[in-house]
Amino acid sequence: MRFLIVGLGNIGDKYSGTRxxxxFTILDEVAREFSSDFSVQKLGLISTFTYSSNSVVLLKPSTYMNMSGKSVRYWMGKKKIDLENILIITDDIFLPFGRFRLKTKGSSGGHNGLGSIEEFLNTTEYPRFRFGVGNDFLKGSQIDHVLGKWDLHEIEELKEGVKKSVLAVKSFLxxxxxxxxxxxxxxxL
Incomplete structure (x- = not known):
């Protein structure tokens, strides 16, 4: 079987290490686990490997968050990957920090990356992995929170959460x- 694992994020040093x-952070660890490097390709950074007799493509869209769907649709078509064999990994302010939830379908919940994917795939029924980044911010400062770097007290717990996320991705595959x-x-966590 063929799988496409997509980590949502924004390209560039400015966004590296943000909630x-x-x-992107989880995909970096998955790639490291399989000694697989990313290369710049059309609409994203791509890493490929085989796991449990399955062909796996990791995708970090280079379209920025709001156009992630364009990259996802392109790579699904190029690699001939069925909708049920994709997994979209994203941040979620509605989940407490460190908790994650896998779902078969759902709304974007106001997340622009998921909204773009829904628009380009014309469905809300695709597997997704939501990683909780918490909602410890003042009203009106949501953007600052999600585009902010992790707090020092979150870093150690984050490492453990990313490790567990890699195990969940491997289980999905x-x-x-x-x-x-x-x-x-x-x-x-």
Whole structure:
């Protein structure tokens, strides 16, 4: 089977290490786990490897968050990957820091990256992995929160959360979404 694992984020040093780029951070660790490097290709940075007899493509869209769907649709078509074999990894302010949740479908929840994917794929029914970045911010400062760097007290816990996220991605690739949801949705840092 073929899989496309997409980490949402924004390209550039300005956004590196921000909450909004947790998708990129998790993909970097997945690639490291499989000794696979990213290369610049059309509409994104791509890393490929084989795991459990499956062909895996990791994608970090280079379109910025608001046009992520364009990159996802392109690589799904180019690699001939079925909708149920994609996994979109994104930040979520509605989940407490460190909690993650896998879902088979759902709304964008106001997330521009997910909204773009819904628009370009013309569906809300695709697997997604939401990593909680918390909502510890004053009203009206949501953008500053998600585009902000991790607080010092979050860094150590973040490392553990990213490790568990990599295990969840590996489970998705090996066992599928249903088992992975059952095994991982209740885990906390």
């Amino acid at each position: 909004h780029n947790i998708g 090996k066992f599928g979404l249903s088992k992975t949801m059952n095994d991982f949705n209740k885990k906390m």
